Amino acid sequence: MDRTEIEAKLTDLLVDELGIERDDITTDAKFEEDLDVDSLGVVELLMALEDNFGVKIPDEEAEQITTVGEAVDLVELKLNA
Amino acid sequence: MSHVALVTGGSRGIGKAIAMRLAGDGHSVAVNYKANATAADEVVDAIIGAGGAAIAFQADVGSGEAVTAMFGEIEERLGRVAILVNNAGITRDDLLLRMSPDAWDDVIQTNLRSVYLCTRAAMRGMLRLKWGRIISVSSVSGISGNPGQANYAASKAAIIGFSKSVAREIGSRSITVNVVAPGFIETDMTEHLGSDVAEEVVRRVALGRLGKPEEIAAAVGYLASDDAAYVTGQTLVVDGGLAL
Numbered sequence: 001m002d003r004t005e006i007e008a009k010l011t012d013l014l015v016d017e018l019g020i021e022r023d024d025i026t027t028d029a030k031f032e033e034d035l036d037v038d039s040l041g042v043v044e045l046l047m048a049l050e051d052n053f054g055v056k057i058p059d060e061e062a063e064q065i066t067t068v069g070e071a072v073d074l075v076e077l078k079l080n081a
Numbered sequence: 082m083s084h085v086a087l088v089t090g091g092s093r094g095i096g097k098a099i100a101m102r103l104a105g106d107g108h109s110v111a112v113n114y115k116a117n118a119t120a121a122d123e124v125v126d127a128i129i130g131a132g133g134a135a136i137a138f139q140a141d142v143g144s145g146e147a148v149t150a151m152f153g154e155i156e157e158r159l160g161r162v163a164i165l166v167n168n169a170g171i172t173r174d175d176l177l178l179r180m181s182p183d184a185w186d187d188v189i190q191t192n193l194r195s196v197y198l199c200t201r202a203a204m205r206g207m208l209r210l211k212w213g214r215i216i217s218v219s220s221v222s223g224i225s226g227n228p229g230q231a232n233y234a235a236s237k238a239a240i241i242g243f244s245k246s247v248a249r250e251i252g253s254r255s256i257t258v259n260v261v262a263p264g265f266i267e268t269d270m271t272e273h274l275g276s277d278v279a280e281e282v283v284r285r286v287a288l289g290r291l292g293k294p295e296e297i298a299a300a301v302g303y304l305a306s307d308d309a310a311y312v313t314g315q316t317l318v319v320d321g322g323l324a325l
Binding site: 038040043044047051 | 205208209250
């Protein structure tokens, strides 16, 4: 799966699971500040990433994620590991 | 609506009554036990005999590894836990002056650490389900105190603060977190009280008798139901009017 596909799938998850407006989603968008996702929402998103991409994201790594781009980076890294 | 329910310490006493009740309400029940496999199997057989669904799972719920393994096994065999009943508990009573650090640690580990471990493990599944019921069994000892039970009362009071905090954390996801605080109930745990102590207790109970495990299970059944969808962070005291 390439980066564009990961981005597209992540965007769908953000829209479907967390009810975020598609137009607000950019690579630099911060979950908590820009997208109004609370800390529990970030945890839910990471669980959705695990389910949908079949990757395992340890809590320590999950805590580092603040933007959409970083989430894509992490999934890409895990898929290629 | 039928869900998967886990009752810790579900092989005896109040836990057994809760397992039977939830099964009777149509839920599939994971009956957790620590040591008494025979008792747990009897509960499972009774549930299946009554047309319900249940499986026994051995685990020391005070141990993180055991809890993780148990939740994995339950998810595989029954599905995601949507109703968690933190019931496992022990007493090691003594006057504080004579209470050993071991007696303190054992009770805190089994009664309180287990609540933290199981609730955390269950939350992931509940967030995915976007529905959940977490019900922990406290005690009137944790509310009024009881001589000889400083360790037990501390663990049972802590469960109340824990539940209120978690209720605030995950309320927005339709997951409720509540506590049932039994008074004196007829179980193995209270059987060793002498008859003179039992008589004294009964004198203090407004309803004039000890409670039955089924009466605690009924409160848990309510909190687990859709009728209690708007109840969270609460402690329902079921003690016959002891701690008034």
